[in-house]
Amino acid sequence: MTHNELGWExxxxxxxxxxxxxxxxxxxxxxxxxxxxxxxxxxxxxxxxDASIDRSTVYRALRLFVDLGLVLSAETGGEETFYEVxxxxxxxxxxxxxxxxxxxIDAAALQAMFDxxxxxxxxxxxxxxxxLFGACAMCRTNARSV
Amino acid sequence: MTHNELGWExxxxxxxxxxxxxxxxxxxxxxxxxxxxxxxxxxxxxxxxDASIDRSTVYRALRLFVDLGLVLSAETGGEETFYEVxxxxxxxxxxxxxxxxxxxIDAAALQAMFDxxxxxxxxxxxxxxxxLFGACAMCRTNARSV
DNA sequence: CCATCTCCTGCAAATGTTTGCAATAAACCG
DNA sequence: CGGTTTATTGCAAACATTTGCAGGAGATGG
Numbered sequence: 012m013t014h015n016e017l018g019w020e021x022x023x024x025x026x027x028x029x030x031x032x033x034x035x036x037x038x039x040x041x042x043x044x045x046x047x048x049x050x051x052x053x054x055x056x057x058x059x060x061d062a063s064i065d066r067s068t069v070y071r072a073l074r075l076f077v078d079l080g081l082v083l084s085a086e087t088g089g090e091e092t093f094y095e096v097x098x099x100x101x102x103x104x105x106x107x108x109x110x111x112x113x114x115x116i117d118a119a120a121l122q123a124m125f126d127x128x129x130x131x132x133x134x135x136x137x138x139x140x141x142x143l144f145g146a147c148a149m150c151r152t153n154a155r156s157v
Numbered sequence: 158m159t160h161n162e163l164g165w166e167x168x169x170x171x172x173x174x175x176x177x178x179x180x181x182x183x184x185x186x187x188x189x190x191x192x193x194x195x196x197x198x199x200x201x202x203x204x205x206x207d208a209s210i211d212r213s214t215v216y217r218a219l220r221l222f223v224d225l226g227l228v229l230s231a232e233t234g235g236e237e238t239f240y241e242v243x244x245x246x247x248x249x250x251x252x253x254x255x256x257x258x259x260x261x262i263d264a265a266a267l268q269a270m271f272d273x274x275x276x277x278x279x280x281x282x283x284x285x286x287x288x289l290f291g292a293c294a295m296c297r298t299n300a301r302s303v
Numbered sequence: 304c305c306a307t308c309t310c311c312t313g314c315a316a317a318t319g320t321t322t323g324c325a326a327t328a329a330a331c332c333g
Numbered sequence: 334c335g336g337t338t339t340a341t342t343g344c345a346a347a348c349a350t351t352t353g354c355a356g357g358a359g360a361t362g363g
Contacts, residue, residue: 133294
């Protein structure tokens with residue numbers, strides 16, 4: 012997947028921003044990740060495509076993409092920030108704090124929670140990309156058998 | 158509230174760490190916040206208590222406290238990290254992306270979600286401090302009346 | 304109390320991220 | 334197409350955070 016399939020130009024123009032070659036390469040670098048790409052990986056890919064692109068440009072493009080919702084950032088609890096391209100259907104992550112494994116779950120799993128918050132507090136939750144930490148089934152089974 | 162009321166020494170010793178004067182001052186600085194304190198505020202308070210304490214010591218103490226669960230850190234979506242002292246009862250935050258207001262909600266509100274994830278995925282969610290973004294009742298009412 | 308172990312600190316350097324500025328370039332209009 | 338506007342970039346500097354190291358100090362045991 013590359014940036015061509017994303018309709019990203021319209022998003023930028025609509026928001027008053029410009030479409031640049033550098034930004035396309037940054038977006039491609041995010042697309043080339045497995046969905047969870049650290050800044051260092053993105054920067055390396057951009058550099059390989061065009062060594063003249065400055066690190067600050069990569070930071071800026073990423074920041075803009077996140078602000079515009081083209082890219083999702085996931086803070087992993089004080090650790091490194093991961094980036095992934097926003098997809099039509101929202102999803103969330105489960106990260107095992109024991110073995111480090113990670114899963115995606117669709118948004119339906121958490122919709123009941125959001126509905127509950129809205130009913131109780133009148134607050135419409137917009138957050139559509141959560142990272143939840145805990146213990147996976149495998150690690151819980153192993154812990155139990157010790 | 159100061160560090161004396163927290164039983165923090167046992168937590169450190171149990172984990173194989175030491176209780177130091179500097180760490181007590183850092184914890185006090187977090188306690189002195191309104192529950193949501195930026196690094197700069199913490200550092201300033203520590204400096205006022207003892208100007209000889211180095212910035213890196215404050216970073217390290219905070220990192221250790223967060224790792225040990227004595228202090229909670231809240232990433233506010235690409236913005237500044239806020240710190241607060243961990244309380245016995247878990248809670249979460251709702252932040253309005255329109256007006257910036259913030260509320261705390263108790264963990265019961267989200268428990269159904271966690272139970273759902275466990276039933277569906279066998280994953281025991283340990284995350285007990287979420288920051289959810291969206292639109293508050295007031296801003297939604299204003300938007301509707303425009 | 305003293306000796307020992309080793310975690311912890313301050314300091315300086317290294318690394319990561321953001322910002323200011325002048326030049327570049329995208330976008331628009333005639 | 335050319336001129337104009339202004340967003341964007343590369344570069345360097347500033348700022349934020351982390352890391353390495355030697356000396357300091359907390360904790361333990363005799």
